[in-house]
Amino acid sequence: MGEPSAAERDPAGVPEPGPPGGPARALERAPEREPLGGTPRGALGEPPRGALGEPPREPLGEPARASADAPLDDDPAPLDDDPTPLDDDPAAVAPVGDSVIATRGLTKRYRGGQLAVDGLDLTVPAGSVFGFLGPNGSGKTTTIRMLMGLIEPTAGTVRVLGRPMPRAARTVLPQVGALIEGPALYGFLSGRDNLLRYDAADPTADPRTRRARVAAALDRVGLAAAAGKKAKAYSLGMKQRLGLAAALLRPRRLLVLDEPTNGLDPQGMREIRTLIRELAADGTTVFLSSHLLDEIEQVCTHAAVMAQGRLVVQGAMADLAAGARARLAVTTPDTAEAARVLKELGVADVTADGDRVTGEPPGRDLAEVTAALVAAGVRVRGLTVERASLEDAFVALTGEGFDVAG
Numbered sequence: 001m002g003e004p005s006a007a008e009r010d011p012a013g014v015p016e017p018g019p020p021g022g023p024a025r026a027l028e029r030a031p032e033r034e035p036l037g038g039t040p041r042g043a044l045g046e047p048p049r050g051a052l053g054e055p056p057r058e059p060l061g062e063p064a065r066a067s068a069d070a071p072l073d074d075d076p077a078p079l080d081d082d083p084t085p086l087d088d089d090p091a092a093v094a095p096v097g098d099s100v101i102a103t104r105g106l107t108k109r110y111r112g113g114q115l116a117v118d119g120l121d122l123t124v125p126a127g128s129v130f131g132f133l134g135p136n137g138s139g140k141t142t143t144i145r146m147l148m149g150l151i152e153p154t155a156g157t158v159r160v161l162g163r164p165m166p167r168a169a170r171t172v173l174p175q176v177g178a179l180i181e182g183p184a185l186y187g188f189l190s191g192r193d194n195l196l197r198y199d200a201a202d203p204t205a206d207p208r209t210r211r212a213r214v215a216a217a218l219d220r221v222g223l224a225a226a227a228g229k230k231a232k233a234y235s236l237g238m239k240q241r242l243g244l245a246a247a248l249l250r251p252r253r254l255l256v257l258d259e260p261t262n263g264l265d266p267q268g269m270r271e272i273r274t275l276i277r278e279l280a281a282d283g284t285t286v287f288l289s290s291h292l293l294d295e296i297e298q299v300c301t302h303a304a305v306m307a308q309g310r311l312v313v314q315g316a317m318a319d320l321a322a323g324a325r326a327r328l329a330v331t332t333p334d335t336a337e338a339a340r341v342l343k344e345l346g347v348a349d350v351t352a353d354g355d356r357v358t359g360e361p362p363g364r365d366l367a368e369v370t371a372a373l374v375a376a377g378v379r380v381r382g383l384t385v386e387r388a389s390l391e392d393a394f395v396a397l398t399g400e401g402f403d404v405a406g
C-alpha cells in the first residue's frame, strides 16, 4: 500500500481540538510568585498552533513515535538516549517508586517570549488518575508536550517512568500511550486498517502479533463491531476511542490524554470516562488534562491546578476537596451576638449574611462552640462545617473563572 497523499487524508478525521489511586497526600499549595511577564501569542501575530507551532502529526497522532522520528517544534530537543546502558533495554527502565511523572522547575518560554510554563513541580503518583486542570491557555498542552519530549524545556527537568526526558525518549515512550489534541486518522481506511497501518509504522512493534493486538485494542475501546467501517463514518466519540485504541496497542504503564473528551457529546464523554476508569483499574497510571472540573471530579484520584503557567495546587482529590475552603456556618436569628461569641472563641473571618454567620472552621470541638453560643443566649438552629464544592475551591485557588460548561 502506497503512502496516502495529503488529499486522500480525511480532513474531518481530526476532531475539533478541544480527558483512580495512590494514598492520600497532603495538599501542596504552590508558593506565590510574581505575575507572568509574557506576551500573548496573538499579540505578536504569531501563527496559530497547528500552523507552525505544532509538531507534524502522525497518523492517529501518537506523539510517542512522532517524538522519536519527527523534527521537534520550537527548540529542538536532543534525542540522544540517556547515556546509561540501561536505556537500550526497555525492560530496564528504572523503578519509578511512587511517582510516574516528576518535573522540577519545569519552564517553557516560547520564542515569541511567551512564558507558557513557569517553574512547574509536578508529582504524579503511580496508579493514580491524575487530573491536570486549568483554564484555556494555562499551559497544560505545553507541559504535556514537554513530558512527551516533543519540545525542549527552557529550564528545569522532567522524569517520566523514572527516566529523564527527552533524553530517554526511546526507552520511555514505548511504555507511554498518548492522545494529544485528538487523533489524526485516515478517513478512507477502516478503523482496523488505521490501527494496522499505525502499528506497522512502529519499528518496535512485533508484526507477528499485530492483528491480535489490533483486535484486542478495538475490543477494549468497544469498536470491535465497527472495526470494518471507514473512519470517516465514525462519530467524534468513535474517532476518539480509535485514538485511545492506538495508544493501547501494547501494554502501557502510563497514558497521557490531552482533553480526551473535548468536543464529545455527553454520551461520548461518559464512554471515554468509563474507559479511563477501567484502564486505571488495570493498574495503568492515567494523566489527563481537562478544563472541566466535573470531569476531573468524576474520574480522578489526584489533581493539579494550573493558572497562567504556574502550579496553583496539587494533591489527592480528597484533600483538595476537604481542605480548600471549608466554612463554619451557624444558622440563628441572633446573628450579631453569634458573631461576637465566635470572634471571642478565636474564629477568623467571621461574616454575617441573613440568618447565617460563617467563619473559618475553629480548631476546637464543635460541641464547645455550640455550648458557648447557647450559654450566651444565641438561639442556634444549625451549626455545621460546610465543604466548598471543588468548583468553589478551584476558582478560589486560581483566582479566575473556569469554563465549567466546556
Ligand SMILES: Nc1ncnc2c1ncn2[C@@H]1O[C@H](COP(=O)(O)OP(=O)(O)OP(=O)(O)O)[C@@H](O)[C@H]1O
Binding pocket: 018, 040, 041, 042, 046, 049, 053, 054, 110, 111, 112, 114, 115, 116, 134, 135, 136, 137, 138, 139, 140, 141, 142, 143, 291
Ligand atoms: N507554539 C507556541 N508558540 C508561542 N506561544 C504558544 C505556543 N503554544 C502555546 N503558546 C502560548 O502558551 C500559553 C499556554 O498555552 P497551552 O496551549 O500550553 O495552554 P493550555 O492550558 O493547554 O490551553 P488550551 O486548553 O487552550 O490548549 C498560551 O498563552 C499560548 O498562547
